[in-house]
Every structure is written in structure tokens, then in C-alpha cells.
Amino acid sequence: MTSELKAHADTLRALHHADEMLVLPNVWDAASAxxxxxxxxxxxxxxxxxxxxxLGFPDGEGAPWQEMFAAAGRIARTVPVPVTVDAEAGYGLEPRELVDRLLEVGAVGCNLEDSDHRAGGLVDAGANAERLAAVRAAADDAGVPIVINARVDTFVASSGVPPQERVAEAVRRGRLYLEAGADCVYPIGVGDEQDVAALVAQIPGPVNGNTRPDGLDLARLRELGVARVSYGPRFYFGALDTFRSAVRELLD
Structure with a gap:
């Protein structure tokens, strides 16, 4: 089992450095996966x-981590490809326990964000870097080099970072997180093309971007040098919109 997980982790890491941009249409259950x-x-x-x-809970670590990991496990058991889990801010789990729970459900990657869901704002960058380094060390000790996508939340309104400082602070945090052992930096919420270009140029590692219905598309993100693109809950909410329209038609 460890050798299979290691192979999946190696594959996932390699996809962040391939000639073709890694595109991840995020899923929510085994069927969507x-x-x-x-x-x-x-x-x-x-x-x-x-x-x-x-699962019936709000975002921002509103769901019990046990249920979130159980859902991830049902996904990983049904697909033959590497699975990476959005682990939010880590649910307060110690690094080794976080790694163990990921591997236990068959995941070989994770998102870890630097928002503080309890106190609000962002966690201290240095402290978060230390935590990422501890997760990296725990993964190495477990024999599976989990792929860490370090989310940087400076562009999130609740971060408290002034707009004119968001790029510089994202670069500072991104560099710290890569030095700590992260594999990719995810400055979520960036919509301005110049900001994306600056982040890609100044962060010395793979950068995760997002498309926008009225802005950046996959082709432009590829031209800007973005290594990975994810969609968050967009397809889930889109599926619900389709279902909502369909059931309302039954009443007409």
C-alpha cells in the first residue's frame, strides 16, 4: 500500500512540473470523481x-474532519489516479496525525490554507511555514512524499491585507512556504492578469491559479506560466443549479 501511495505522490508532483498545465476540476463525491x-x-x-x-455543513472547517476525510476516502477508493484533498487549514490536527489520516484514506496530496478560521484573518506566516515543514517531515517519515499545495489567502477579503499589499505579501508567504517544503503555492482569489503574472514571476515554484467566467481562461493562464488550475466548488454549485431548474420545471 505504501509503495502504491508513493507512486501516486510521485506522479502528482511530476504533474506540477510537466509541459502541460495541470487542470483539476474539483469533485465532491465518488460519482463526480x-x-x-x-x-x-x-x-x-x-x-x-x-x-x-x-455533508450539510458550512465551509471554513464547519464540518467535522472525520466526515471530510471519510468522504475523501470514498473518492480515493473508486479512482485509479492520485487524489489530493482540500484539507482547509488542517482542522487543528498535529502534522503527523494529518499525514496519517490522509494516507489512511488513500490521498497523496493536500491543500493547506493560511486563514485562521477561529480568530479570523491570516495566521502568522512564519508559524505557518513551520507547520508546513512539520507536515513535510511527517510525510517523509511515513515514506510517502505527500504533495502540499500551500494556499495563500492574502487576496481573500477577510484576510485584512490592504489591496495594494496583497501581491507582495503573497510572494513573501509563498517563498516561505516553498522553503518549508510546499510543492505549489495557491494565491486564491487573484483575478487581475498583472497580479497573476507578478506572482508567477516572483514565486520560485509552481503556482496554482483559477479561471474566471468573465476574465482569465485556461489558455491565458497557461501563457502566464501558471502550473496548476483548480475550480473549487464551481462545478458542484453548477450541478445544483441544473437540478434546481429541472425540479422547478416539474411544477410548471
Missing amino acids: GIVVEAGFPAVATASAAVSAM
């Missing part, structure tokens, strides 16, 4: 907002 794999995507990523909503 199966659709993504059937379409030909080389990896599966969960979206915490979608999974927690499916």
Missing part, C-alpha cells in the same frame, strides 16, 4: 466547500 477520471484527467482534487455543503 468518476466523471473526471472518465474524461481523462490525470488526478482528482476535492473541494472543501463542495464536500462540506454536500
